[in-house]
Amino acid sequence: MLHVAKGMSHRLVVTTASAGAVAAPEPKADVTITLADYSFTTSTPLTAGTHTIRVENSGAQLHELTIERLAPGKTVADFRQWVAGGMRGMPPVEPVGGFAGLDTGRHGWVTITLTPGNYLLNCYVPDAKDGKPHFVHGMVEQITVR
Numbered sequence: 001m002l003h004v005a006k007g008m009s010h011r012l013v014v015t016t017a018s019a020g021a022v023a024a025p026e027p028k029a030d031v032t033i034t035l036a037d038y039s040f041t042t043s044t045p046l047t048a049g050t051h052t053i054r055v056e057n058s059g060a061q062l063h064e065l066t067i068e069r070l071a072p073g074k075t076v077a078d079f080r081q082w083v084a085g086g087m088r089g090m091p092p093v094e095p096v097g098g099f100a101g102l103d104t105g106r107h108g109w110v111t112i113t114l115t116p117g118n119y120l121l122n123c124y125v126p127d128a129k130d131g132k133p134h135f136v137h138g139m140v141e142q143i144t145v146r
């Protein structure tokens with residue numbers, strides 16, 4: 001059952017800023033990951049430890065950054081095989097963080113702590129043209145964190 005059907009929703013009211021309000025300064029990022037149709041570009045390799053990642057969408061479509069830790073011995077090929085098999089059984093990855101639903105030309109930040117291992121940078125957003133998840137179009141990349 002969808003979580004929203006179990007009550008996982010909340011009303012949010014957005015109001016105009018009060019006079020004299022100042023925008024908060026942007027967080028300081030040590031890594032930038034740029035999303036495009038259909039790739040990830042990382043400014044510097046992600047290493048073990050805590051990072052504040054600036055996530056930018058330079059693509060023509062909405063994208064997301066999902067960071068998933070691969071199970072020991074698993075690779076992006078195992079992920080593709082699991083998807084091709086209808087996503088049955090234990091997934092070869094576990095989500096550890098990311099940034100969802102970033103529109104064209106927008107940016108945001110995510111702070112994440114990584115331990116050494118193999119990860120996927122992944123995008124599950126349905127494609128605007130064929131509705132298939134972007135990872136089907138190649139928007140999934142395996143990285144090694146040391």
Ligand SMILES: [Cu+2]
Nearest residue numbers: 063123125134
């Ligand atoms: Cu995408």
